Amino acid sequence: MTTSAKKILVLGATSGIAEATCRIWAAEGASLFLVARNQTKLEAVAADLKTRGAAYIDIAVADLDDTEQHPALLAHAINSLTGMDIAYLAHGILGDQTEAEREFATAEQILHTNFIAPVSMLTWLANYCVQRKAGTLAVISSVAGDRGRKSNYVYGSSKAGLSAFLGGLRNRVDREGVTVLTIKPGPTKTAMTAAMPGQSKMADVNSVAKTIAKAITAGKDTLYVPFQWQPIMFIIRNIPESIFKKLNL
Amino acid sequence: MPSSSKPSAPPPFESWGRYPSYAATILPMHWQQDFAVTAAGLHDSALAVGMGRSYGDSCLLENGNLLVTTAMNRMLHFDPETGILTAEAGMTLAQILDFAVPRGFFLPVTPGTKYVTLGGAIANDIHGKNHHVAGTFGNHVLQFELIRSDGSSRLCSPTENPDWFAATIGGLGLTGFITWVQLRLKPIVSRKIDYEGIQFHGIDEFLELTKKYQHVEYTVSWVDCASRGKNFARGIFMLGEHSEVPDALTQSPEPKLIFPFDAPGFALNHATVSAFNTLYFHKQMKPHVKTVQDYEPFFYPLDIMLKWNRLYGKRGLLQFQYAIPWESAREGTIAILRAIADSGLASFLAVLKAFGDVPSPGLLSFPQPGITLALDFPIKEGITFPLFERLADMTRDFGGRLYPAKDAAMTASQFQTFYPQWERLARFRDPLLTSSFWERCTGDRPSL
Numbered sequence: 001m002t003t004s005a006k007k008i009l010v011l012g013a014t015s016g017i018a019e020a021t022c023r024i025w026a027a028e029g030a031s032l033f034l035v036a037r038n039q040t041k042l043e044a045v046a047a048d049l050k051t052r053g054a055a056y057i058d059i060a061v062a063d064l065d066d067t068e069q070h071p072a073l074l075a076h077a078i079n080s081l082t083g084m085d086i087a088y089l090a091h092g093i094l095g096d097q098t099e100a101e102r103e104f105a106t107a108e109q110i111l112h113t114n115f116i117a118p119v120s121m122l123t124w125l126a127n128y129c130v131q132r133k134a135g136t137l138a139v140i141s142s143v144a145g146d147r148g149r150k151s152n153y154v155y156g157s158s159k160a161g162l163s164a165f166l167g168g169l170r171n172r173v174d175r176e177g178v179t180v181l182t183i184k185p186g187p188t189k190t191a192m193t194a195a196m197p198g199q200s201k202m203a204d205v206n207s208v209a210k211t212i213a214k215a216i217t218a219g220k221d222t223l224y225v226p227f228q229w230q231p232i233m234f235i236i237r238n239i240p241e242s243i244f245k246k247l248n249l
Numbered sequence: 250m251p252s253s254s255k256p257s258a259p260p261p262f263e264s265w266g267r268y269p270s271y272a273a274t275i276l277p278m279h280w281q282q283d284f285a286v287t288a289a290g291l292h293d294s295a296l297a298v299g300m301g302r303s304y305g306d307s308c309l310l311e312n313g314n315l316l317v318t319t320a321m322n323r324m325l326h327f328d329p330e331t332g333i334l335t336a337e338a339g340m341t342l343a344q345i346l347d348f349a350v351p352r353g354f355f356l357p358v359t360p361g362t363k364y365v366t367l368g369g370a371i372a373n374d375i376h377g378k379n380h381h382v383a384g385t386f387g388n389h390v391l392q393f394e395l396i397r398s399d400g401s402s403r404l405c406s407p408t409e410n411p412d413w414f415a416a417t418i419g420g421l422g423l424t425g426f427i428t429w430v431q432l433r434l435k436p437i438v439s440r441k442i443d444y445e446g447i448q449f450h451g452i453d454e455f456l457e458l459t460k461k462y463q464h465v466e467y468t469v470s471w472v473d474c475a476s477r478g479k480n481f482a483r484g485i486f487m488l489g490e491h492s493e494v495p496d497a498l499t500q501s502p503e504p505k506l507i508f509p510f511d512a513p514g515f516a517l518n519h520a521t522v523s524a525f526n527t528l529y530f531h532k533q534m535k536p537h538v539k540t541v542q543d544y545e546p547f548f549y550p551l552d553i554m555l556k557w558n559r560l561y562g563k564r565g566l567l568q569f570q571y572a573i574p575w576e577s578a579r580e581g582t583i584a585i586l587r588a589i590a591d592s593g594l595a596s597f598l599a600v601l602k603a604f605g606d607v608p609s610p611g612l613l614s615f616p617q618p619g620i621t622l623a624l625d626f627p628i629k630e631g632i633t634f635p636l637f638e639r640l641a642d643m644t645r646d647f648g649g650r651l652y653p654a655k656d657a658a659m660t661a662s663q664f665q666t667f668y669p670q671w672e673r674l675a676r677f678r679d680p681l682l683t684s685s686f687w688e689r690c691t692g693d694r695p696s697l
Contacts, residue, residue, distance in 0.1 A: 016279075016320075041280055044337075048323035052348070191279040191320070199275075 005055075007031045007081040009074075011064060011121065012091025014041040016190025017140060020209035021088065022049050031056035033077040033084075036091075037063050056081070064091050065113055067120035074124050086216060087125050089118050089139040094192050100154040107154045114158035119165055126173055133177040138216050139166055140183045143224065146233045149249040170221060182222045183212055186229040262315055265558055266304035267565030268628055268657055271311035271685060279320045281337065281394075284426040287316065288398035294683045295398075297422050299339060299366030303373065304568040305657030307421055307686035316426070318368055324348065325429055332434040333391065338368035338427040343501075343552075345434075351498050354434035355491065355544075357389035361600075363549050367430040373654035374419035374614040378467035378489070378548070381605030385616055387418035388607060390432050395425040398681035407610065416677035419611025421653060423678040423687060439496035442467075442489040442547040448536045451482045452583050458486040459603040466490045467547075469602050473526040474586060474595035474624055475519065482586050483530055484601065489547050501545055507555040511562045517627045519593045526597055551598075561627050566596070567637055567657055570615075570623035572604060573649030578620040581647030585622065585640055592636050599624035613674050615652045623655065634658060653686060664690035 008025060012018050013034035022032060026049040034049075036042040039061045050057045058080040062073055078084050095110035122137060129135030144152055145159030163182055170180035187193055189202040196202075203226050215223040224230035239247075261270040276287060278297075288295070295314040302308075309315075318339035325335040332354050334345065342356055343363040349355065360375045369375075374387045383389070392406035395417055403425075405414040417424045449455050455470060462468055465488045472484035551557050558566065573581040582601075589595050599622070606618040626633050637658045641651060650667035651659050665671060675693050687693060 040282060044281065044323050044325070047325045051324035051327050191277070194277045194279070 006085045007083050008086045009033045009077045009084050010088045011035045015090045016205050018090035020205045021212050024213045026052040026054035029055045033081050034059045064117045070120050086136045095155050097152050110154050111158045115161040129178040130176045136179040138181040143184045143186050143229045143233050147236050179219050184224050264308050265302045271309050273315045275315050277317045281428040284396050285400045295681050296684045299369040300364050302365050304655045307653050309685040311685050335431040337429050339366050341366050347500050349434050355437045357435050358386045368427045372422040374611040376616050378469040384607030385609045387610040393430040394428045397425045398679050415612045419614035423682050425679050437491050439492040440544050441492035441541050442544050443492050444489045444540050444542050446533050446538045447486045449486050462488050472599050472601040474589045474599040475523045475526050477590045508557050508559040511559050514562050522597050564628040566625045568655035570652040570655045571644040571649045572617050572621045573647045574619040577647040582620050596625040661690050
């Protein structure tokens, strides 16, 4: 199965990883419906993907935090694409951990954007796919969701919730012919991580995107990208709590 | 794993020559609107930088902000009928080739590396092996958008804001921030180049070949800068044209080789360079060969090895490139090549070429009709810089000039003699923007 004639809905299309993945699909001639908050950025991304060979491009400016809009947005996208084979959920925020420790409103915002909003969207998307007995839901979670660490546990717990939700959803819809892919990227060089230290050690966004596109085509369940995060997180998950709580991670 | 710890002290930023290297704050620009937003919040001066392939300090800003544009690499429009491409300024020539070659198009002008951005190509008004027929890169730019730090925006073309167009082409990135560029690509039917290599002995033979082949699209020569006596100024005159036999237009493979470590200081010495030059000269067994080769080794022989500048070790290299006008081109080239050979310091990467008379559109463009010579010197304490200064003085005395994009060592007085029009460029400079090169060579500092 190639994605060449595929109809793909992309949420958070101006995120670095989403944009890089869309370039691969555009070069293959896919049809894309792109959703993001910022119109100027979204238009630049759409122009690029159109130029690179996308068969069809449509965009919608929306704040995905507004979950009440989700059913109408989804209907509009499916109507525009005349169907949908893949939904790629890439919207999310890093948030400010220190701020979130002081102010619950900040923590709540991170949880809402990274967990509540995707859960809402996935509910409607899953029902659409189950009804058609087909489709792939590819969702960007994070290695940070595998274990809470003091440096980013609010972000981490939002992604942990998302990963758990996706595991359950997969268990429900697999028998209905629907694929759910949980994507767990390690730190990747994008606009979201631009202010973080250790830029030179971060993964290249284009190779991360290539791996994601391949995993979607292959119908995988979970993906650690780059792959070395799988054994690293295996070790981190298995450190006894009595030791883990003393570490500076 | 994302975390939100504080960024540490800025690391030094190196240009391609690895000399000098200055601490700077790196601020990646992801979107066209990022510059205006970032500029409004900056208290120290800034400089836009792409791939950092300039050799010296024209892409550096000591203790300033480097606005790295490489994430601004979107295609905005392409017309397959005319070959007109509009793209964001951080797009590299390599990315353009990946896109354009399978569609039957090629760059109108390309330098010896494809790892430069559109913004950098304009800021340095780069040239290539077809300068004698096609002029500089700027000659093929149809228009671009320039944003100033006060948030104002200008569309610049030969007819719209032509003074800003001219100041920005070859303007060393000082006139504002280029967001997008429109240029015309040229059609090709094959990746292949019809290649000829002809041995020559001395500058007179080089000049004869230059004249004889002046209508061939691409010409460039490798010259042996180490040999004296009967082998003085021997070289290989290389010429090429795009093959007109239709062939597969595939994308280039990703480069796999990477120079693995910093070579020790003694790796490049007179003996190793002389041996290399003799081997290189005779690699071509016959005085005249004809063959067909892919465009990659023809245009980008060094791009096959990523980070090849490590060959020069941690101390880095000093590039020297002059353009001397025809009146004294022969005499000047012979005198300078002799001084280089006598110094025993030459490297093997020496390129000789005749520039044509297509006028450069830029106010401070480097190319002018005559001869250009480019070569690398390994940096050796107490030897390289005095030699460089003497060669720069000789260049000045022969009425020539040096190339700011390659420079780390010319003096302010040399620069101001080479480019008396620098004061006009200074009037177009954005008050936020400057470079270590500009401050070194003009003393013109930002008035923030």
